[in-house]
Amino acid sequence: MVPAAGRGERLGPGAPKALRELGGVPLLVHAVRALARSRAVGLVVVAAPPDGVAEVVGLLDSHGLDGKDVRVVAGGATRQESVRLGLAAIPADVPVVLVHDAARPLVPVEVVDAVAAAVKGGAGAVVPAVPLADTVKRVEPQPGGRPEPVLETPDRSSLRAVQTPQGFRRELLAEVHERALAEPELTVTDDAGMVEHFGGTVVVVPGHEEAFKVTRPLDLVLAEAVLARRRASDGF
Template sequence: MAAAVVPAAGRGERLGPGAPKALRELGGAPLLVHAVRALARSRAVGLVVVAAPPQGVAEVLGLLDSHGLDGKDIRVVAGGATRQESVRLGLAAIPDATEIVLVHDAARPLVPVEVVDAVVAAVRAGAEAVVPAVPLADTVKRVRPVPAGEPEPVLDTPDRASLRAVQTPQGFRRQVLVEVHAKALAEEAEGGSPVVTDDAGLVEHYGGQVVVVPGHEEAFKVTRPLDLVLAEAVLARRRASDGF
C-alpha cells in the first residue's frame, strides 16, 4: 500500500484573511477534509499523514475525526515553517517498509481518484518520481521581472505544446524522496537551499528523473477567492449528479 503526506501547515495569504487555507470551508467541510477524502478513496492508499500547524495538531485531528474519515489509517503530525519541512516531518511518520509515497496539496480538494491511482500505478511500474499534469490552455510569456506596477518586458514566448501545468498528488519511491529531502536539509545547513516549489523539483535538482501522467482539470489548486467559487460549483455539480 502507498502512503500519502498532506502538508497543511501554511496560512495561504492569497486566499484572504481568516483561517489557514487548509481549514477554509468548501461545501460544509474544510479543504483539508476534502483532500484527505480524495486520497482515502483510492484502494492503493493505506495511510494518510497530515502535517498540521504546530499549535493545531489536536484541532486538526478532531476535525478529521468529526467528518467521518474512518476505514483508513490517518495520522496528524506537527508541520514546519515551510512546505518542504512539513513534507519531511510527515515523511518521518511513515513506516520504513512503505515503498511508495504520495505528496498532495491540501488546497487541491477535488482531485479525482483515477488521478491518484494513475500516479501510484506509474511508480509501481518503475518510475522514481511521477507528477500528474495538464496541457496549458493559455499562451505563456517569459518576462524580465521589474518593480510591481511597471510594464514587464517580454523575453520570449515558449512553445506551449511542450509545457504542462503540474498538479498533485505527486508520487515517489520512498527512498528517493527520503534521499532528496536529506540532501536539501544538508544543503540548507551549509547556507544554501535548492530553489524549488514542489517535491518533484527536488528530485530534478538532484539529478533524478520525473515523468508525467495525465492530470485532471478538476484537480486545480484553491489559491484565490475565485478558485473557491469554482470549487463550490464543481462540488455542487458532483453532488447533484452522483451524490458525491
C-alpha cells in the first residue's frame, strides 16, 4: 500500500509531492514499481488525493508495472486516514500488508523482500532502518530561531533511522487503526508508532541508504544522481 494523498509542501508549491518527477517519472510511479518488483507483493493499493483519483489511475496506466495488480482509492485528509482507507481496499484474505512512502522512490527490492519475509516469519510489525551517521542531541526547543539548550546526547549505537516499507500482520494493522479512531488526539508519524502506542512489538530489519525520503529540493538532487547511476549500470 502506498498512501499518496499528501501535498508535501517542503518541496515547494505546485503538484503534490508524490507527482513530482524523478528522472522524468513521478515519484509515485517509482515507489509503486519498487514494491511491484518484489515477488512477495501481489497487489499494490495507492491512496490518492480524493480529487485526483482519475489522474493517478491514468498516470499508473501510462507506465509499465510488470503486470502487477494495482488499484487506486481515494485517500483521506491525513496519512493515518489514507492508510485506513487503503487497508479497506485490500482483500480480507491477504495476511501481510506493507505500507510504503511514495516519497521513498528508490528503495531496493531486497529491503521490500526482507520486510515481507520477517512478517511471514512471525513478526507482527517490521520496519527497515539504518544506523545514524551523525551524533544526535536532544534539545529544549526555543522560538524564533534562538539558541537551544542541549538536554542530553543519546547513545548513537542504539538509535536507528526508520524507513519504509513497513510490514504488518493484516489483523494487527487493522486493529490499531480501529483503536486509533477512538483517540482523535493521537498523533503518530508512522504505522509502527501506532503499534507501539497500543503496546505492540515492532522489530527492525536492515534498511538501505538509498531508501531515503525525498522531502526537500536537495533530496531530489541526490535522488536524481542515484537514479542516473542505476540507469548507467543496469538499465534501471
